Amino acid sequence: MKTLTCALALLLFLSSCGKEVLDEHTPGRHKKDSTVLPDDEEIYSVEEFINSDFGKQKVWVAGYIVGACSRSINNAEWEQPFSHKTAVLIADAPSERNIERVVAIQLRNNELKNTFALPLHPENLHRRAAFHGTKQKYLGVPGMKKDIDKYGWKDLPRED
Structure with missing residues (x-):
């Protein structure tokens, strides 16, 4: 149970690290690892x-x-x-x-x-x-x- 809790916490942490900004080439689409306004x-x-x-x-x-x-x-x-x-x-x-x-x-x-x-x-x-x-x-x-x-x-x- 402890391993499952740690794995879920790590997954939540890693998924919240990405930032987004509108992609300049395709309006309305987002690219990862840019900036959130x-x-x-x-x-x-x-x-x-x-x-x-x-x-x-x-x-x-x-x-x-x-x-x-x-x-x-x-x-x-x-x-x-x-x-x-x-x-x-x-x-x-x-x-x-x-x-x-x-x-x-x-x-x-x-x-x-x-x-x-x-x-x-x-x-x-x-x-x-x-x-x-x-x-x-x-x-x-x-x-x-x-x-x-x-x-x-x-x-x-x-x-x-």
Whole structure:
């Protein structure tokens, strides 16, 4: 009986370790070992993120991918063809181009670049994504870099 209880506990533990995110290739399908996004009340808008002081606390921010950037916000690219794959810019509106209303997200590793970088995936322009990390100045604007530990798509249902 003790062995059966231990085996069930181990099975429950192992099955709860997987995380999910919407698969970018097949809407509505999920991939294992990615990130689970929290409920909306735990995700800050770009405006809230820009105007808040979180200290060193990690938080979620969500916005539409509106551009790509590298080195400085002055190098922002707002339309195709995109050449910068080290950062994306997110905003509360998909048509935003005001640098005072965007958050810069560093695409530090290959997984982030392969998921979000506009030169690799121009179809990501105007998609809504969420990122979890610490607020820091990046590219001359509020942003996240280095310690982004969770992320995923936060697309809204399209109205026909």
